[in-house]
Amino acid sequence: MFKPFADYLVFDIFGLSPGSHLGDALNFFVYDTLKIFFLLTVIIFFVAIIRSWFPPEKTKRILSHKREYVGNVIAAFLGIVTPFCSCSAVPLFIGFVESGVPLGVTFSFLVSSPMVNEVALIMLWGMFGWKIALIYIGTGLVVAIFSGIAIGRLKMENYVQDYVWKMQVGNSEIVEQTWPERLTYAKGYTLGLLKKIWPYVVIGIAIGGFIHGYVPQDFLARWAGRDNPFAVPIAVALGVPLYSNAAGVIPIVQALTAKGMAIGTVLAFMMAVTALSLPEAIILKNVLKTRLLVTFFGIVASAIVMVGYLFNAIL
């Protein structure tokens, strides 16, 4: 649907020839911008409707006093559907641990929620196809479950800031929403999110388009291909400080893949970008002592590096 339009606009209206640098770059830009914004609008809207059934208060009740393993698995899955914004990470964390959600289970949720999010999925699906998107969900869940179990095993409850355990948490009753309320919520959520991410998407796709049109084939194969054992850790190290903007990063990464970057490296980079970020670390410092914060980042980053190596080996 979008391909003929992009071809028509770029090659017929603008009169650029297919195969030329500018023609290919512009064609990629027009096609991907249309496709991605269409997918984003439709899917975010439906995900928002589903999410209106899973407010964090309900998730907390489900996870409270759950055992290891079972709890970690449920937490990772609930992380997909529970809305999460890094600005409410602190009340969320306190609410979880205060109501008896084990620390390791809380971390499984904290890893999965930002990493396995709908924007990352849509972008991966739109730019890499549904197989890669499914692999991303699957391995994202595994990383979240594993990291949570590891942190739970380390018994680091003492490294949560002391005030967290003394906090008085009230009980807010969950008001069930009506259908019109869910639709209004979904509409507001979709528009709000689109408004926030659209510049990143456009810039990301523009840079991706430039790379497609101008960077020589196999340019990256030597440095970021599967034969370079350092590519994965370097990609993760670069991904952590970047703020979780999957929307802007994925089109660039997709273009890099076309120039020879290995797919495991790509997945590892994506996960590092979304799961771990500097702003998140600063926010979590309010509830975690440094040692637990560093352990958390260390474990998740190592798990992501392993995922990268695994997929470079098998894909």
Added chain:
Amino acid sequence: MKIEILGTGCAKCKTLYENARKAVEESGKAAEIVKVEDIPSIMKYGVMSTPALVVDGQVKFSGKLASVAEIINML
């Protein structure tokens, strides 16, 4: 009537405060609007996603940015 806006100071919390102010103005009701930014007070209401809106000690909603019209309905 006392309206409290719970939130740790994110952009959405500020917009919600503005919307609540407009809602009070448009409805013509007498209400005091307070921003609540400290974590212990937010947690007392059991709110886990911000921003949230509290009217006379009762949590009306959390984790979303309500429009002026929606807030007027809650007053």
